[in-house]
Amino acid sequence: MLSPLFKPVAFTECPGWGDDNQLEAFQAFARSAARILEKPYKSGSLGISFEALAPIFTDSRETLIENDEQARRFFEKWFHPARIETPELKQGFVTGFYEPEVIASPVRTERFSVPFLSRPSDLVDIDDNNRPEELDPYFAFARQTAAGLVEYFDRAAIETGAIKDQKLEIAFVESAVDAFFIHVQGAARLKMTDGRLRRITYAAKTGHRFTGVGKILLDRGEIPLEKMSMQAIRQWLAENPDQAQNLLWNNRSYIFFREAAVDDVTLGPIAAAKVPLTGGRSLAVDRLLHTFGTPFYISAPTLKAFGGKDFARLMIAQDTGSAIVGPARGDLFAGSGDAAGEIAGGIRHDADFYALVPRSLLAGQI
Numbered sequence: 001m002l003s004p005l006f007k008p009v010a011f012t013e014c015p016g017w018g019d020d021n022q023l024e025a026f027q028a029f030a031r032s033a034a035r036i037l038e039k040p041y042k043s044g045s046l047g048i049s050f051e052a053l054a055p056i057f058t059d060s061r062e063t064l065i066e067n068d069e070q071a072r073r074f075f076e077k078w079f080h081p082a083r084i085e086t087p088e089l090k091q092g093f094v095t096g097f098y099e100p101e102v103i104a105s106p107v108r109t110e111r112f113s114v115p116f117l118s119r120p121s122d123l124v125d126i127d128d129n130n131r132p133e134e135l136d137p138y139f140a141f142a143r144q145t146a147a148g149l150v151e152y153f154d155r156a157a158i159e160t161g162a163i164k165d166q167k168l169e170i171a172f173v174e175s176a177v178d179a180f181f182i183h184v185q186g187a188a189r190l191k192m193t194d195g196r197l198r199r200i201t202y203a204a205k206t207g208h209r210f211t212g213v214g215k216i217l218l219d220r221g222e223i224p225l226e227k228m229s230m231q232a233i234r235q236w237l238a239e240n241p242d243q244a245q246n247l248l249w250n251n252r253s254y255i256f257f258r259e260a261a262v263d264d265v266t267l268g269p270i271a272a273a274k275v276p277l278t279g280g281r282s283l284a285v286d287r288l289l290h291t292f293g294t295p296f297y298i299s300a301p302t303l304k305a306f307g308g309k310d311f312a313r314l315m316i317a318q319d320t321g322s323a324i325v326g327p328a329r330g331d332l333f334a335g336s337g338d339a340a341g342e343i344a345g346g347i348r349h350d351a352d353f354y355a356l357v358p359r360s361l362l363a364g365q366i
Contacts, residue, residue: 001047002046002047002048002357002361002362003045003046003047003327005046005084005085005086005327006046006047006082006083006084006355006357007082007083007084007085008080008081008082008357008362008365008366009081009082009083009354010081011076011081013081013083014081014297014299014312014354015299015301015310015312015352016299016310016312017072017297017312018072019312020068020072020297020312020313020314021068022068022071022072022075022314023065023066023067023068023070023071024278024280024281025071025075025281025295025313025314025315025316026060026065026071026074026075027278027281028275028278028281028282028316028318029060029293029295029316030060030061030065031275031276031278031318032057032273032275032292032293032316032318033057033058033060033061033293034061034275035273035274035275036050036054036057036293038274039274040054041053041273041291041292041293042287042291042292043291044286044287044288044289044290044291044294045288045289046289046290046327047361048290048291048294048355048357048358048361049291049361050291050293052358052360052361053291053293053294053358056078056079056358057293059074059078060074075295075314075356078358078359079295079356079357079358079359080356080357080359080362080366081297081354081355081356081357082354082355082356082357082362083352083353083354084327084328084353084354084355085328086326086327086328089328091328091350091351091352092326092327092328092329092330092350092351092352092353093328093329093330093348093349093350093351094298094300094303094329094330094331094332094347094348094349094351095323095330095331095332095344095347095348096305096331096332096333096334096343096344096345096346096347097185097186097284097321097331097332097333097334097344098185098268098333098334098335098336098337098340098341098343098344099185099187099188099189099268099269099277099335099336099337099340100178100181100182100185100187100188100189100336100337100341101188101189101190101191101336101337101338102173102175102178102182102188102189102190102191103173103174103190103191103192103193104116104171104172104173104190104191104192104193104198105171105172105173105192105193106171106172106192106193106194107172108169108172109172111174112172112173112174112193113172113174114172114173114174114175114176114178114179115168115169115170115171115172116169116170116171116172116173116179116182116188116200116257117158117163117168117169117170117256117257118168118169118170118203118256118257118258119168119203119204119256119258120163120166120168120256121166122143122144122145122166123141123142123143123144123152123204123206123256124141124142124143124144124149125140125141125204126139126140126141126142126149126207127140130149131149132148132149132150135149135150135151136151138207138209139151139152139207139208140207141204141205141206141207142207151207151208152206152207152208153206153254154206154208154252154253154254155206155208155248155249155251155252155253155254156249156252158206158254159176159249159254168256170200170257170258170259171190171192171198171200173190176244176245176248177234177237177238177244177248180248180251181230181234182200183253183254183255186201186202186255186269186271186321187199187200187201187202187257187260187268187269187271188200189262189336189337197262197265198259198262199259199260199261199262199269200257200258200259200260201257201258201260201269201270201271202255202256202257202258202271203255203256203257203258204255204256205253205254205255205256206252206253206254207253208252208253208254209252209253209322210251210253210322210323211250211251211252211253212251212323213233213247213248213250213251214228214230214233216247216250217233217236217247222236223236228348229345229346229348230341230344230345230346231342231345231346253322263276264276265336267279268282268333268335268336271284271318271319272284272287272292272318272319272320273292273293273317273318273319275318277318277319277333278316278318278333279333279334279335279336279340280306280313280332280333280334280335281313281314281315281316281333282315282316282318282319282333283296283298283315283316283317283318283319283330283331283332283333284317284318284319284320284321284324284330284331284332284333285317285319285320285324285329285330285331286320286324286325286326286327286329287320289326289327290317290327290355291317292317292318293316293317293318294316294317294355294356295314295315295316295317295355295356296314296315296316296317296330296353296354296355296356297312297313297314297315297353297354297356298311298312298313298315298330298332298351298352298353298354299311299312299351299352299354300312300349300350300351300352302349302350303347303349303351305334305342305343305346305347306334306343311349311351314356315330315332318333319331319333327353328351328353330351330353332344332347334347
């Protein structure tokens, strides 16, 4: 059943709907349509089911769409917009993420000494079937020991050598701060010192809760809210090297990586929805509430980092994140590299969320 949080509106009530370059959004949507031939997406609890999206995915594979107008007609044929409103908040909130690009070495050197690690052999996936009673229900991973499953080592323990004997190193970078922010983003392009371009992406994590170091600095009064950004955090870390390590260790969550192909340099990494992310068109959502592949029209007039215009774009739900919680909460994928990082690092904006709901779910309401 569709959640009452979805309030149907007309397309004309979606600011800038007719001006958006929706061919880009359709192409991102079509990538999800190709993916679900291998494995369907799980349905989110708010009622936009995979079953309702399935015939739309099929039509996207069978219909030739070559321009923005054709793409707009496609979305208008199959979907109806619904503004997401909760009793507590009339507006949603967006942040940004990106794929960093950093110089890396395939071997440890005096300059390149900070490793990215692959998944350890003693890290076990946890669910209700094998979860020990004493383990925090939040944990989706644990450590296998002779005595049973226990909480995995946290960031501080790993970075001080707790699993160094497992020889998990994929590559090495120069800066611990760069490595930390790559952990936050969950993926990176590595410009190797031997001339190759490699990509690492999320494989698993320790299971500990994510703690945003930005919030810690806010609470301490180190950075005011109106100046908070990834760039501001980086500046604080550079100016306070004696405090930097302990601050970063407050985030006990630690990410393990795997190598991934760079098949198309114009696209981002393959994320939670198992498709390459599209800069400016892929959206991370709360995957417990929403179904991957769902289109969302996002209006954030105060956000002008994408080309200088008021942000009003059709996005496709293709990723998730531990900090993305709630029905009108999203993370905009800005792309890859430093320029995308400059955009993503400054996104903290109120936004209106319009979910494009399959018309089959709104029978009798529109």
